Amino acid sequence: MPTKGDSSARIKEIRRNNERLDGQTVGLIKSTADDINKRILRRGKPELKLPVRSLANVTYSTDKGFFELGRQKKLRTLTVNTVKTFAQTLRLMGLSKALVETRDFATKRDAYYQSKNWGDAMFHEQDESDAVMDDIEALFSTHSISREQLRFIPDEHGGAVAGDLIVYDPDIETGEIERIDCTRFGSGAYSIPSLVEHLSFETKAKFILAIETGGMFQRLQSHKFWKKANCILVSMSGVPTRSTRRFIRRLSEQARIPVYAFVDCDPYGISNIYRTLKVGSGNAAHINQFFCAPAARFLGVTPQDIKDYKLPTHPLKEVDVKRARDALKNDPFFREHRSWAKALEMLVKMGVRAEQQALAKWGLNYVIDEYLPAKLKDPKQFLP
């Protein structure tokens, strides 16, 4: 445990850090608005350069290990036709600045209702405000500022966390920094909030174990597997939400520890859950830089595990086979990694899938006593 002196130094550092982050966000909002204002005063037509978000402008970066947006930009010039959207964009940026300054936040729905005070510039449907917000998100993403940093938060919260981890969380009302010990939730767990940008972490754990199902998470948590393996357990419950992904990313980056994914052995677990966790998705390429966890590795369940552990299986459905073939053919991530291509081909050839809980065939705690310890002995064997 850190001493009190350490702790207060740390808290100061966290404060400084958060203030610097917020300063960057407000600074960018101001400089964008300032450019526009100056352009108007010079009798010019202001422009916004938005990255093109079509798949044609998405590339897989081998170096960075995720999908990123290319350099194509579309220019939105302020004309009579765009004056309404321009006004709405600027008003939404103004809202963002106010949210940062008051340390508050708004969901997409909140922002939509806020616009009802804007008279003629109000949004009539949430679709309209979502579209403008997507543009702002894309605009700021080119300056490495995420929507969460603009204080527009997603509706869904994140997954559950347990293990040797202290989370520092500034109180929205008082600015006091709360210290949350993730070992002290009994059989329960710490729940990742919607907004994780201002959290700081302290941990001695060696890795993060990201688990697909709540059932498996509960087993490992109740039996304090995190203590035994010196790790942090995170429940993803299917494809991880934005905040879960961002939490895992920030935690692994700050603590410099790897992320091991423990999911079902089927094309969905591999190409949707794991691939999204590690490199993000092509559809939302502008946010991958904030959300992907390049430090992730695939612990299991692997197609080889099905053989090695003689796991009970179910036949692959047609959609599974289609998903796997599509991944093999079109997904640069799987084409990049030969070992993944092999594993997927093997799975399709076997024509079966196995859930992580299939290990229960050998005993309910077989996963804790045998499977995970055996796997963790040699992380180099994990699929990339």
Place this chain on the structure above:
Amino acid sequence: MSLTSIQNKTRRAAAHVQLEVPFGPREAAAADAAEATAVLAAPRGHVDRPGGSERSPAAPRSPRSGGRPTTGPTPRGRAPGSRKAASAAGPASPESIAQAMAGRQREISIAEFFAKNRHLLGFDNPAKALLTTVKEAVDNSLDACEEAGILPELLVELTQLAEDRFRVAVEDNGPGIVRAQVPKIFAKLLYGSKFHSMKQSRGQQGIGISAAGMYGLLTTGKPLTVISRTGSRTKARRFQVAINTKQNAPDIQLEEEIEWEREHGTRVEITLQGTYKKGRHSIDGYLLQVSVANPHAQITYAAPVQEGESERIVYDRTSDRLPKEPKEIRPHPHGVELGVFLKMLQGTPARNLQSFLQQEFSRVGKKVVDDLFAAVRQAGLALTPRTRPRSVSSEDAEALHRLIGQAKIMAPPTDCLSPIGEDLLIAALQKRVRADFYTAVTRPPAVYRGNPFQIEAALAYGGELPGDELIEVYRYANRVPLQYQRGACAITKAVVELPWRNYKIPQSRGALPAAPMILVVNIASVWVPFTSESKEAVAHYPEILTEIRRALQECGRRAALHINRHIRAADEHKKRSYIQKYIPHIGIALQEILGLTDQARDKTVAALTDTLERSRKM
């Protein structure tokens, strides 16, 4: 409808009447055979063509001398009704069956035939019958006035006598009809002046008004009433005539002299069963369309409102100019079918082929004849310019007809056409339709199969016309509105196939455009090709479709110019309102973000307003 087709129809009806008793398959075969014979016996002319025959249609003769007898089909099968007897006593000999059938075979009067097939003339249902009756009477009145060089003044009166019984009265200021002709014109089918002339007119066949009178008689038992006066020195005469359907002859029930305030003119009254409808097929809609295409006509319509009450609608004339009187022309050689050609050879007074060709046809001169006979010699035919027309064998005639088809002959003269004219079309539309924009196009005359024709199109756009409905298309043939069979008409086809979106006029694929617009298309021709005898739709000749398309394209281009101006004005308005509405919010947002003073904010708003107002781009 031509003489030949009427003969065909009559015979088919004969076969039909014979077989009204129950019959089995073999009798049906007999009926088919009888019908086939009837068709074979008919001349091979095209059914749409009047031909140059000078024979009276009331006394049809076979065109080929020494041909088959024309009274009824040749019997070949068994007599219907004799089947029971035949099966009881073993198969009867064909001879005895033929004898039995002959006993039942008799001539069918044309009038009797139409009494049974009223739908062929547009009397399918009570609503249509009422409109057709008005239409036939109005056509006759307009034709009569124009021929006499009188500006038409028409009175159309509709009186509701009972729930489903109406009296239609149509009165004109025309030249009147001489006493002896009245009964025949109004109570004898196929009696008229227009059938045998190659001249543009509304009516053709001399069926319309007498058919209407016959329909009235059939449905109400009331004869047709005619009042006519030919001038101030004669008295008006009032007739009540019925048609004797058996003999196709008038049956005069009353004739008297009366006092009539009109100096000259004719009034027809028909009492008939009908249904009065509003809307697209209404009489007011019809008369409105008549007035658009006949701007020189004054039409007063007394319409029933409630029991015993009527309201008067006056469609006053837009122009005091009578339309140019169309010239009568001789047929063009390229427009004559083989069957008609054969008839002409037989019937001509010319002594030799050279004068036959030069006298009976238009555009045939010495050079055309010389070239033609050069080709005849080359083809090895034994025909010379001196050959007597009657002595030409049917094989040689067929070869000659083919060579004529290949010969280079000047297009037919076009002074036989009398279009409405662009100015009058626009003026008439302006009077009847409240729109923002009007235009009209009269195409130069063109030719289909030797028949000259001319297309006119006009367009009214915007104003008070309904914006989000399919457009109305007023279709006309020789200024007569076509009310039914919209989908089968070449005019509709040309309108639907034109890409109206190129002219900023919205249109779904395969449909009429949906816009605040009315289209007018008129085809003027000596012989308008209709798809059927009831003259409701123009046939799809490629030359006609092309001409309609060209006229519509020109109208469309002009409309597009207007619409573009309109769009620009609307854009300008939108621009101003956008600037007023949204620029202040840009000021507010920039003030919020940058902490601007109110003055600084207003300066920015003013600068941006100025920039956008001066920019031409939206």
